Amino acid sequence: MRGKGLTASTLRALLEASYSGESNPIGKWNEDEGLSTDTAHVYVNANGQVVVAHRGTEGTASDWGNNLKYASTGEIGYKQTDRFKESKAVQKAAEAKYGADKISTIGHSQGGLLAELLGKDSKEIITVNKATSPWSDNSGGSNQYDIRSDCDKVSMFKDPFKKERRNDTTIKGKRNWYGGCKDSVKEHSYDILKRRDDNEMFGDEEFTRDLDRKYNDQENLDYRIKSIMDMTGKTEEEARKVIQGGSTCMSKGSGASRCWSGYSPVPGKAPFSKGSCRRSFSSAGRLPVSAGLEGKGVSVYSKKKAKSLGVEIKPSTKKGKKIDVFKDDKLIASIGAKGYKDYAIHLAESGKEVADKRRKAYKMRHEKDRHTPGTPGFYADKILW
Numbered sequence: 171m172r173g174k175g176l177t178a179s180t181l182r183a184l185l186e187a188s189y190s191g192e193s194n195p196i197g198k199w200n201e202d203e204g205l206s207t208d209t210a211h212v213y214v215n216a217n218g219q220v221v222v223a224h225r226g227t228e229g230t231a232s233d234w235g236n237n238l239k240y241a242s243t244g245e246i247g248y249k250q251t252d253r254f255k256e257s258k259a260v261q262k263a264a265e266a267k268y269g270a271d272k273i274s275t276i277g278h279s280q281g282g283l284l285a286e287l288l289g290k291d292s293k294e295i296i297t298v299n300k301a302t303s304p305w306s307d308n309s310g311g312s313n314q315y316d317i318r319s320d321c322d323k324v325s326m327f328k329d330p331f332k333k334e335r336r337n338d339t340t341i342k343g344k345r346n347w348y349g350g351c352k353d354s355v356k357e358h359s360y361d362i363l364k365r366r367d368d369n370e371m372f373g374d375e376e377f378t379r380d381l382d383r384k385y386n387d388q389e390n391l392d393y394r395i396k397s398i399m400d401m402t403g404k405t406e407e408e409a410r411k412v413i414q415g416g417s418t419c420m421s422k423g424s425g426a427s428r429c430w431s432g433y434s435p436v437p438g439k440a441p442f443s444k445g446s447c448r449r450s451f452s453s454a455g456r457l458p459v460s461a462g463l464e465g466k467g468v469s470v471y472s473k474k475k476a477k478s479l480g481v482e483i484k485p486s487t488k489k490g491k492k493i494d495v496f497k498d499d500k501l502i503a504s505i506g507a508k509g510y511k512d513y514a515i516h517l518a519e520s521g522k523e524v525a526d527k528r529r530k531a532y533k534m535r536h537e538k539d540r541h542t543p544g545t546p547g548f549y550a551d552k553i554l555w
Contacts, residue, residue, distance in 0.1 A: 175274055175294050175315070175373015176221075182363040184213060185278045185298060188223035205267065209253060210260035210284075220268045222289070224257055226279030237280060237301065244305035245287065254284065261288040274373060278360045279324060286310050294373045298360045302327035312337075315372055319343045319362045321351035339372065341365055369530055468493060469514035475553045483553060495549050505550040512554035529555050 176184070180196055187195035188211050194200050198216035205212040213221045227233045233253065240248040248254055264273060274296060275289025282300025289295040295314040299322045309328065310316060314337060318325040321343025341362045344352040351357065395409045468485055472493065476483045481502070486494045492506030506512060516525035532555050533540065539547035 175296060175371065176276070177368060178363045178366045178370045178372065179368035181276065181296060181298070181372060182360055184221055184223050184276060185281075185360045187211065187213070188225040188278070188281060189228070202264075202267075205260060205263050207256060207260055210257045212260065212264045214268070218272060220264060220273045222261055222264050222273055222275045222285075222292070224275070224277035224281035224284035224288070226277065226281040233280070240280075240283065240301060241303055244303050248283070249287070253280075254287070257284045258288055261292075265291060279358065282316075282325075286314060289314075296373050298363065299325045299358050301325070310337075315339070317341065317363070317372060319357040321354050321357040322362075323354050324358050367533065369526075369533070469512075471514035471517070472512070472553050479549070479552055481549070493553070495553070502544070503546040503549045505546050506554050514554075 180199070183196035184199065186192070187201075191208070191211075192201075193203065195213065199213045199221070202212040202214055209225045211223045211225070213223060215221075227237055236248065236251045236253045239251055261275065270291040271293050273289075273292040274294050275285045275292040276296045276298075277283070277285035277300065278298045280301045282297030283302075285295050285297050286300060290311060290313075293313065295310060296317070297310075297314070298317045299319060300316060302325050304327050306327075316325075316337065317339045319341050342365075343354075343357045343362075346352045395406060468483055472483060476495070480497065482496045483493050484496065486492055486504050486506075486508070488494065488504045490508055491504040492508050492510075492512075493504070494501055495503040495505060511528070513525055513529050516528045533551065536547060536551060539545065540551035542548055
């Protein structure tokens with residue numbers, strides 16, 4: 171399976187939030203607290219995608235009783251439990267509010283079982299190490315994507331006469347010296363997703379692509395309006411008229427440039443659209459508004475990334491480097507080659523599609539040196555990309 175519903179890092183963050191109750195687990199995802207309960211959470215993305223995340227077993231006696239009920243009686247007995255009924259109510263409420271065709275239903279362990287049973291009408295179902303039973307089919311429908319470790323015992327039962335589907339992903343479990351599974355308990359965790367690239371996608375490709383396209387169109391329009399307002403002093407209404415062709419005056423003064431100092435217009439690009447200005451290599455001028463640069467070369471994007479890691483960044487004083495990384499006012503790394511673009515700059519100049527491709531290429535090139543915490547490679551990966 172190579173789908174495009176949720177990235178591995180987003181899926182992992184949402185599953186973790188289904189246990190912790192985090193209301194803003196990652197990026198542009200926020201919880202609909204009016205629909206969510208302790209066992210089923212509803213998250214909404216800025217692009218319109220909705221996720222219903224069913225929590226796995228938390229460890230209470232009643233929750234283990236639910237597992238026992240499923241193991242001994244299969245789906246028939248499990249559907250009589252209060253846990254199933256509560257989760258069903260949240261699923262139906264989310265589908266009624268947002269539309270089943272916009273919903274990705276996900277879950278880990280017992281939550282994966284609930285996702286399979288309740289998400290049949292949703293656009294896609296994504297499970298990680300879902301609970302299985304010898305008394306059930308456990309295969310799911312065509313809109314279901316199952317991910318499991320080959321060392322996990324909870325998700326091991328399946329129909330022996332059915333082949334693994336294209337929608338299924340099996341992750342190799344950690345082995346001991348003689349080739350046996352090292353720790354089947356740890357293999358049941360959703361942390362097995364850490365063994366896949368953060369940007370690997372799971373789920374329905376066309377679903378998320380269409381949502382992102384619609385969102386990016388609106389985001390690009392908002393960006394053009396803001397750019398015109400910032401650069402010319404026009405009101406929002408006047409900026410909209412410029413875009414719609416209602417006005418030919420692009421700036422306050424006649425002859426003023428529609429690009430920031432140090433940048434020149436790109437032929438054929440709509441004025442003030444993303445990628446409509448490019449660097450004039452004879453100048454070290456400022457980047458376009460959307461790069462969100464503060465000072466010389468430190469983007470708002472990178473500052474937010476640094477803050478999430480508990481460090482501070484400043485323009486580098488080291489020759490040939492872009493950014494210095496500080497922790498407790500102590501310099502711990504210098505990252506980024508001066509003159510080279512990072513994710514924020516690619517996003518500003520060329521849009522999300524190009525930026526994502528550049529990010530993927532960077533991560534592949536630096537696969538060996540970007541995973542060790544505290545190293546320059548680690549900070550470059552996390553802050554610049």
